[in-house]
Amino acid sequence: MPSVMKTLKYYDDRGFSQLYIYPSDKNSVNKIFNSCEIVSIKVPQIFLKQKILKSYHLFNKSRFLYFSFIYTFKIKRIVKNFNPNLIYAHLQYMPLTAYFLFQRKKPIFVRYYGLVDTYKYIANGGFYRFEENLIPFRMNFSGYILVNDGTAGDLVALKRGVKKEKILFLMNGVDDYPILTEKEKGDLKNSLNIRKDKPLFLFLNRITKLKGITFFIDFLKNFKERDNVTFLVIGDGEEREVLLEFLNSKKIDYRYIRYVPQGQTYRYYQISDLFLSFNILSSLNNPVLESIKNNTPVLSLKRGFNIDFLNDYIFCYDDVEKMVEVAKNYLHLLKNNDEKELILIKERLKEFKKNYIKSWDERMEKELYFIKERLKNV
Numbered sequence: 001m002p003s004v005m006k007t008l009k010y011y012d013d014r015g016f017s018q019l020y021i022y023p024s025d026k027n028s029v030n031k032i033f034n035s036c037e038i039v040s041i042k043v044p045q046i047f048l049k050q051k052i053l054k055s056y057h058l059f060n061k062s063r064f065l066y067f068s069f070i071y072t073f074k075i076k077r078i079v080k081n082f083n084p085n086l087i088y089a090h091l092q093y094m095p096l097t098a099y100f101l102f103q104r105k106k107p108i109f110v111r112y113y114g115l116v117d118t119y120k121y122i123a124n125g126g127f128y129r130f131e132e133n134l135i136p137f138r139m140n141f142s143g144y145i146l147v148n149d150g151t152a153g154d155l156v157a158l159k160r161g162v163k164k165e166k167i168l169f170l171m172n173g174v175d176d177y178p179i180l181t182e183k184e185k186g187d188l189k190n191s192l193n194i195r196k197d198k199p200l201f202l203f204l205n206r207i208t209k210l211k212g213i214t215f216f217i218d219f220l221k222n223f224k225e226r227d228n229v230t231f232l233v234i235g236d237g238e239e240r241e242v243l244l245e246f247l248n249s250k251k252i253d254y255r256y257i258r259y260v261p262q263g264q265t266y267r268y269y270q271i272s273d274l275f276l277s278f279n280i281l282s283s284l285n286n287p288v289l290e291s292i293k294n295n296t297p298v299l300s301l302k303r304g305f306n307i308d309f310l311n312d313y314i315f316c317y318d319d320v321e322k323m324v325e326v327a328k329n330y331l332h333l334l335k336n337n338d339e340k341e342l343i344l345i346k347e348r349l350k351e352f353k354k355n356y357i358k359s360w361d362e363r364m365e366k367e368l369y370f371i372k373e374r375l376k377n378v
Helices: 004-013 050-054 058-079 093-101 116-123 129-142 152-160 182-191 213-222 224-228 240-249 266-270 286-293 308-312 320-335 339-356 360-375
Strands: 018-024 028-032 036-042 086-089 108-111 143-147 167-169 200-204 230-234 254-257 274-277 298-301 315-317
Touching (some): 004 018, 036 058, 086 108, 143 360, 200 266, 213 240, 213 320, 224 320, 266 286, 315 320
Parallel strands (some): 018 036, 143 167, 200 230, 200 274, 230 254, 274 298
Antiparallel strands (some): 028 036
16 A cells, blocks of 8 residues: 555545544544544454464454454444545455445445455455455445555455456556666665675565565575675564574674665665565565666565566566575576676566556546546535
8 A cells, every 4th residue: 555644645635534444452543634533443463363364264253243343333433423535444354344334425445455365265265255245245335445556456356246447456656766876876885884796685674474574584594595695684573583583593694774764765776686575465565666666676475466467577476485596596697797688677677667657646646536536426
């Protein structure tokens, strides 16, 4: 999803009232900007443990009923008389509450998320049957789904019976970045004590399980040529110590930066030879798009639905073993300075930028038009 706060501010500036709901460990409501309420709803932690969702049994039925009724009642009690134009929800919980909570004339706009297990089990036709029977009814009659990762839209339409005209798919917008000179690149590498003649692989993301830290560690374990690479890790999160302890225990050559302002990340993409992404939700996440925008090749875990087109532009594979093999081959290209093949790889990135990546404003204008058209005469 585009930056939550940036998106909320965008619509607030244009006179829309908004409600953003997410499950949390406490109940709270905060008003921001002119007419936007951020609501957190206390939810039993067991209902947030995604790995339990693989099996379809009494637990999942109980979880469904909880989010359909008790969760909905809590939202109603906290929000009271607020009747916003736009409603967003965290993860997949809004579809569960849409019909019960918002029986009104204004349509609902849901930012839909799914998890890798969700995609896998729904695709096989055996996941959340009880929920699936109700969601098409709710969404077809009461709202629209906004997706940005290229994965949820077709899957929901195909497997959950939601009409395609109810779904808007737009990749996140990425604005242009300044281009570093060779001297600026050299100075930045020197400041990090990185050898100019040693390939640099970048991981820039939150260091959490959802961002695939377990896969990253598996990759490092199996990448036998890792001594020939410097790894630049940028980010923070609950798995930070796990990752750093592993890097230190294996004496891997790495540099770690805990935080880089969003407007400065481009500098690190541009000094890197390869960007690594292990996101378990989507291969079309923001860091991947930003890397492509900075013309830095991407090696990504393939996650999503109907994204085979990515194979024409980046290295995108279903498993870590294949990623290791490709990293080894790519390292060989760098060592041999195979200009012909390296130029071809970057030309594919330019083609992707031309065909798919829009600026933030261009992307939001399309979404705004979609929403305005559906708010007419209501």
